Amino acid sequence: MINTITRGPNDHQNLSAIRNRHSHAPAAPRSQMGDIQHPVHPLGRSTALSHHRRSVRDHGKDPSLRRFDRYHLAARTDASPVGHQSSQPTGRGHHGRTGARVITFNLFPTPVGKFTLDRPFTTEELAVINGQETRPNQGNTTSTDNNLFDRPELKDLADFCQVSLAEYLETIVAPKHPVTLRVTQSWANYTQPGGYHHKHEHPNSFVSGVLYISADAAKDRIYFYRPGYQQIKLPTDNYNPYNSDSWWFEVGTCDLMLFPSSLTHMVQTTETDQTRISISFNTFPVGYIGEDVDLTGLHL
Numbered sequence: 001m002i003n004t005i006t007r008g009p010n011d012h013q014n015l016s017a018i019r020n021r022h023s024h025a026p027a028a029p030r031s032q033m034g035d036i037q038h039p040v041h042p043l044g045r046s047t048a049l050s051h052h053r054r055s056v057r058d059h060g061k062d063p064s065l066r067r068f069d070r071y072h073l074a075a076r077t078d079a080s081p082v083g084h085q086s087s088q089p090t091g092r093g094h095h096g097r098t099g100a101r102v103i104t105f106n107l108f109p110t111p112v113g114k115f116t117l118d119r120p121f122t123t124e125e126l127a128v129i130n131g132q133e134t135r136p137n138q139g140n141t142t143s144t145d146n147n148l149f150d151r152p153e154l155k156d157l158a159d160f161c162q163v164s165l166a167e168y169l170e171t172i173v174a175p176k177h178p179v180t181l182r183v184t185q186s187w188a189n190y191t192q193p194g195g196y197h198h199k200h201e202h203p204n205s206f207v208s209g210v211l212y213i214s215a216d217a218a219k220d221r222i223y224f225y226r227p228g229y230q231q232i233k234l235p236t237d238n239y240n241p242y243n244s245d246s247w248w249f250e251v252g253t254c255d256l257m258l259f260p261s262s263l264t265h266m267v268q269t270t271e272t273d274q275t276r277i278s279i280s281f282n283t284f285p286v287g288y289i290g291e292d293v294d295l296t297g298l299h300l
Helices: 015-019 056-060 123-130 152-173
Strands: 002-007 032-034 092-095 101-104 110-116 134-136 141-143 179-191 197-200 207-214 221-225 246-250 255-260 265-267 276-289
Touching (some): 123 152, 152 207, 152 255, 152 276
Antiparallel strands (some): 134 141
């Protein structure tokens, strides 16, 4: 299952303030979890479930299309933490085909965060990004510079990503001790019309991100895939967050996606007539990691 946190425009927070929030009192969530959306066929075909914005007339064109009642997930799991007893069930109830009511609990969801830069890219930023030397990659090309965020012209973009990372870390992980996510590498991706981005993960990284410099929100998507091997698979025509093998999100210019680096993802063949450009980056936690008394302490 994939959860999202969304960050809207005009919601830019001070980086130092976020970094300094490490009290033991529970923090009030500052981001509202967005809606899970876009389940896709387990084989990755374009026979995605109907999204709420699609016209009802689309349902007659493909028998695999079904109406999907969007799931609204809170900024926490619906089950109580271990050692705490909930006063009442907090899962979402559904009436199955038998008429019996089932209460489902969203245990251990996968956090995918979506943020939005609240301004257009500057001429100086675009000049640096578009002027990079490139090398071939599978389905596209990448910049030879693997530390783009070190460029002074891109400092504001790097700060925006760092602020978003800090909010993602505090909202999702909520570390007990002072920890920040340090960007270890950052590079540009260039996908020409007809190109794609192969299925992959990001080793030696904790949280990875993609900032879209040029993307068409009507056609460009990022796909995520369920981890692990499923020994028993039951076919379905009614996809939902529990039985889907993959999930996609629309992405447009100025969008930022954050996700666990171990989560498999890809971009299918570009259908637009323009080059899709993005900046990807990896991170690693820095600070007091683990717990000394448990012999798991790391001070990085």
